[in-house]
Every structure is written in C-alpha cells, then in structure tokens.
Amino acid sequence: MIHPTKRFVRMPGTMMVAVILLNLSTPTLSAEVSPGATYADLADMSDSARLVLRAQVRKMAPVEPARARGVRAGWTRYYIEARTEALIRGDAPLGQSLRYLVDMPPDERGKAPKLKKRSVLLFATSAKGPAGDLQLVAPDAQVLWDADAEARTRAILAALVAPDAPRKVTGVREAIYVPGNLAGEGETQFFLDTADHSAASITVRHQAGAPTTWGVSFSEVAAPADSAPARDTLTWYRLACFLPNSLPRGVNLSEDASSRGQAEADYRMVLGELGPCQRNRAAS
Template identity: 45%
Template structure:
C-alpha cells in the first residue's frame, strides 16, 4: 500500500452541475464524440417523406429531407457550403402527424461528410447525421455544453473511451482490514487507464482514476459532467467481470468486486434522455 496516495474519499460524490439545457451531459457527449462535424444551423426548408421513401424509420417517427443554412461550424475540418442537406427522423406529434419544422428554426446538427458532396460557397453540401435523430433544438446552453466537451476532447491526453476491464487484482494490506484493488481498463485507443481503491484498517475506502501510466498524489475522483467522468460512468461495465482477476484468491475477488461497486456508486448514473449513436 502507498501511504502517500492522496485521493478524494470514494463516498464523496462530486457535486452535480445544475442542468442548463434539455439534454444531459452524456446526451451531448455521445454525439460530440461520434460526429466529425457539429454545426449550428437554421432550417431553410423541410419536407416529410412518404412511407415508401423512408425505409427503416422507427415506429412513431417520420423522416424529413431538410435543407438548412449554416450559422456556425462548431467542429469540422475542410470547407462546408453555406447550406447543407440531410435526412432526419423525428417523433410524430401528439396527433400522430409529422412535426412542423419552421423556416429559420435553429438546430444543432451532428454529422459526417458525404463523399463527393459539393462544398462550394454558393452550393449545398450533403451531410449524413451520426444518428437518425441527431438534430437537436438549438439553445445557447446546449451549444455552450457542446463547446466545453469539444474543448476537452482535443486536449493532449484527453480521456479515451473505456471498452472494458483488461485485468486486475486485490491484495491485503499490512494491517487487518487494509487492502488495495487495482483494475486496468481496455480503451479505444490503447492508452492506459486504471482504477485504484485503497481500504484503510478502519474500513474507509478511497479511490482514484489514472488516465496515463502514473498515478500521482494529485489524482482525484473525476468531477461529474467532465469528459473523465463521462468516460468512466458511461463506459464501465455495471459488474466487475471476476474472470479478469486471474490468479486472485476467491475472497480477494469478492473484495475487489466490493471496491468496484464503491467506484460505480461514487460516479453515479450515466443519465441519458436519448439513445447514443451506433459507432
């Protein structure tokens, strides 16, 4: 055990940010991390497609062909026309009819480019949304949240997506009741991420996440509604796969699972109001 390892108490949950928009942090982060293009636009025209033209639309939804004028390109590389066109699936209204998309209605779009689409300043670019419904109503709070997430994403050493538990172990400490659990995580980039949970002789537990090779004394519980929190809260499996603790005694595996539960409890739920895009 490392007596100099300083962390925030595992039972101390980071303060929850006050909701400032209709979507959760995870809703926006799901789209921001999936979309190479994010833009603020205003509807120019929209036409609901007939059912025969809208194969695969989910029940209770209708598909629209939309043209929208770009207000600002929030994320994206390369030129983009002043107007874009795309398809979007939106829920039917209370009467079971396609919703009305008003001219100049502001929206946020999360998309990918379409190969070969024109990008001239006087033409229209075709884009493909990263999810059928990846058109959100625009408001200043949601755009601000999006920009904050994108800023974190491009920082050197930004936390990568968690794809699973690679391996881990639990070892008892020198005093009765002491122990340490270390878990090493699989990530989308191969960059190292680990969790360490320390249990004191009095039963209190502290934990920290390391995004990198070294855990230092400044490591803390990731604050809620940050990219590090999102990666852990939304990427960790809900149960510790005990088969990843090869060579660990059964009793120590149980302690590791208990420690893992403390981490999940401190992170809290990955709350969403919409389904994440399929990667």
C-alpha cells in the same frame, strides 16, 4: 414548446432526388427533440462527428414511407433544408445552404414537430456537394439549439481534443485486491481496456479509520486515490457510460476468496459513485 404543423407540402422532384442521393444507415437511435440532450447524448454525437454546426431550418418535408427505410415505428424521416449559422467543429469551409435527413418522433399531440425558422445543432460525418448535403452521425443527430446546449457541446469538443483527453474505455482487463499490513487497509486496482490500447486504471484505497477513496488514471502512472471524476465531464463519461455493470468472468486475479470479494465490492462502489449514464437517446 414544439407546435404541430397543420400540413406538409409534397416535396418537388428535385428534393426527392436529393433524398435518394443521401445514404443514411438503418437508425438504431431515438430522435430527441424534447426533453433536452444529456451530457452523454452530446458526448456520444460529438465523439463521432467531424462536423458540428448550428443551423436554422428553412424548409422541412416528410419523406415518403416507401423511400424511408428503417425508420422506427411511429417516427418519420424528414428532408430538411437549412442555413448555416456557425461552424463549431470542422476543418473545411461550409456553405450557407445545407440539406440533410433526420428521423424524429411526433410531438406530444401526435403531430409533426414544427422546426421552421428554429435553430438546431447538427452532428455530421461529412458534407458533400455544392448544396451541402450533410451525412449525420446518426439518423437523429440533431438537437434543438439553445445557449446552454451549445456551451456544453463546445466544452465536450474541447475536452476531446485536449492532449490529456481520456481515451475510449472498452472494458476491464484485470482486477486485483492486495490487503495492507494493518487490518482495514488494502488497495484494489482495475486495469482497463481502451480503444487505442493506451493505459488506463482505477485505484481504490482502503485506510483504517478513514473513508474509502478512489481515482482514475489514463496514463502509465497509477491513479491517485483521490481523483474520482466529477459528473458530466469527459472522464466521467468514459467510465460511467462504458464500464460493464459487473466484473467480467476471469478478470478478478485476487489471490483468495476474501480478496476477490473485496475487489467485487470495490467495483460496485465505483459504479455507484459514478452514478447512471443517463441518455435521452439510445447509445450509438
């Protein structure tokens, strides 16, 4: 439970200077203090972060509205001083003292959230200066810490740097259904676009008298049709959160209307088995 604060002390001039020096882009994301971050929330932030750390909030003060450009209606930008507790991801030492800006909504009572002495996970692109001025990956890239959130974040970070990590999916390039020799048999392949132009594909297989199966491959080798990813894994995230809701116009290269219809049906089936990409904050 987040308790409301009774009041805030006006920031001294030195703090105000720090706020001016930090450069936050206009926020397009919603800050999330409660409910907790979903797998997709953590993956969104982890994928963009060069620094991930746990810190304890020591001081917190609202930024004057005139100096907080782009804050969404009803929200407040806060200047926070914190103490580093653990560096989870990063290739450079980080000092004990940290400063950053974060956008947050009011609590359930309409008051400012009280975070002093609470631990948070922070996702940042950089830390500059001797005082540790953090640049968060998004105006709301802060999550209340608990052991589960840290464990999930560590697992995501490990998956992101694994040699066989699935690449970012950006769309569907081609779809084709080829019927088999027997009635009820056939195979659909979806060739995916990726951010680094590496290979990725989904294979859906139909066998007479057997359930339809599917799988995904992030290599030149065709996917085994029994390798559908488990929910809340990085492979699931790459598909469920970034595949388009329907096949784009012109990508279905199946030979006839019946085959094109089967490819469309198979794509809907894959999306249905992946399930929704739930976020408690908007996608970056």
